Amino acid sequence: MNSRERFLAAATCQAVDRPPLWIMRQAGRFLPEYRALRAGHPFKEMVTRPELAAEVTMQPIRRYGFDAAIIFSDILVVPEAMGQPYTLNEGEGIRMDFAVDSAARVDALSADRDTLQERLAYLPKALRLTRAELGRERALIGFAGSPWTLACYMAEGGGRAAGATFQKALAMHREAPGLFHTLMEKLCEAVAAHLRFQIEAGADAVQIFDSWAAFCPPELYGELSLRWVKEIVSSLPDNVPVILFAKGMETLAPDMAATGVRVLGLGPDCELRKIADGLPANIAVQGNLAPELLDGEPEKARMATEQLLLSMQGRPGHIVNLGHGIRPTARLETVQALVEAVCMSGPRL
Numbered sequence: 001m002n003s004r005e006r007f008l009a010a011a012t013c014q015a016v017d018r019p020p021l022w023i024m025r026q027a028g029r030f031l032p033e034y035r036a037l038r039a040g041h042p043f044k045e046m047v048t049r050p051e052l053a054a055e056v057t058m059q060p061i062r063r064y065g066f067d068a069a070i071i072f073s074d075i076l077v078v079p080e081a082m083g084q085p086y087t088l089n090e091g092e093g094i095r096m097d098f099a100v101d102s103a104a105r106v107d108a109l110s111a112d113r114d115t116l117q118e119r120l121a122y123l124p125k126a127l128r129l130t131r132a133e134l135g136r137e138r139a140l141i142g143f144a145g146s147p148w149t150l151a152c153y154m155a156e157g158g159g160r161a162a163g164a165t166f167q168k169a170l171a172m173h174r175e176a177p178g179l180f181h182t183l184m185e186k187l188c189e190a191v192a193a194h195l196r197f198q199i200e201a202g203a204d205a206v207q208i209f210d211s212w213a214a215f216c217p218p219e220l221y222g223e224l225s226l227r228w229v230k231e232i233v234s235s236l237p238d239n240v241p242v243i244l245f246a247k248g249m250e251t252l253a254p255d256m257a258a259t260g261v262r263v264l265g266l267g268p269d270c271e272l273r274k275i276a277d278g279l280p281a282n283i284a285v286q287g288n289l290a291p292e293l294l295d296g297e298p299e300k301a302r303m304a305t306e307q308l309l310l311s312m313q314g315r316p317g318h319i320v321n322l323g324h325g326i327r328p329t330a331r332l333e334t335v336q337a338l339v340e341a342v343c344m345s346g347p348r349l
């Protein structure tokens with residue numbers, strides 16, 4: 001069983017020789033080879049130049065042999081293609097040129113398929129270049145932000161380091177529900193198109209990051225986020241697994257599963273087996289080691305990984321990952337210990 005077969009089997013709850021492994025944000029700052037390349041290129045150049053994006057995508061695969069590669073990009077490329085540019089500045093993080101805070105701003109956003117395809121043309125190119133180097137033995141994952149999480153950034157006009165508290169999307173929903181709805185409709189179309197472009201370019205699976213799920217009150221989560229995810233999933237080919245990662249909404253896992261996704265990515269603060277046992281048997285889970293674990297001793301990470309694997313024994317459909325992105329402070333040898341613990345584990349059903 002090669003890595004791609006193993007990944008796709010786990011995503012569809014079939015038998016595997018061992019659980020597959022990849023790490024959220026594996027293509028990024030914890031790798032010295034990423035930092036070296038980044039020293040010579042602004043972040044956005046790395047995202048928009050296909051040969052650079054493909055190179056960064058391959059870096060963690062070369063070093064660790066993960067079962068899946070995730071294309072190097074960002075969730076903010078979609079708002080940008082819709083007409084809201086962003087920059088990443090040292091010290092102040094993500095900043096967007098303006099906030100989407102009025103009817104005029106929402107109206108000016110484009111969700112036109114051809115426009116998006118043209119503005120995002122670098123990404124299918126990066127995927128094809130990556131596939132040429134990756135081969136067919138490993139899985140390639142495409143991704144997008146969820147409409148809710150993107151709306152959080154767009155309404156705020158920036159990220160955490162720029163002072164965002166991610167309350168403005170919710171305020172828009174409360175104070176101008178019609179406007180919020182129009183924004184979500186446009187986002188839903190744009191995200192669906194973006195994921196289709198990636199699938200057409202050879203992505204084996206796609207992940208929807210609902211990273212800011214927890215900024216939505218749980219009683220509104222279905223209405224403000226999941227209904228749009230469901231619409232996106234129903235517009236995608238059903239032979240390509242969709243992973244929904246929503247940190248902090250684990251109590252609503254059955255509702256997340258009802259969107260039609262095949263895999264739920266769960267945050268680090270829940271018991272993965274307990275959540276999995278409450279889900280239909282054809283829904284796989286992904287996660288959920290604590291990212292901080294990889295900043296510490298290799299032996300501790302090895303033990304935590306073995307414990308996670310043991311807890312998932314007998315439950316088909318587990319993709320090993322962290323519960324959130326790997327931190328820039330992760331230790332290389334501790335990541336290696338995680339890889340070894342997973343590789344030495346045995347068959348799953």
Ligand code: 1CP
Pocket residue numbers: 023024025026027028029038043070071072073074075076088093094143158159160161209211324325
């Ligand atoms: O060199 C640098 O300083 C750039 C740091 C960086 C990186 C490596 C950013 C800016 N984006 C990325 C790549 C990235 N972003 C990937 C690559 C593929 C991978 O290896 O996983 C992915 C999947 C993302 C997705 C992303 N971007 C999310 C969702 C994932 C998550 O962690 O929940 C979010 C919230 C973003 C926004 C973003 N992009 C970058 C930063 C610093 C941020 C956070 C902004 C904030 O503070 O709110």
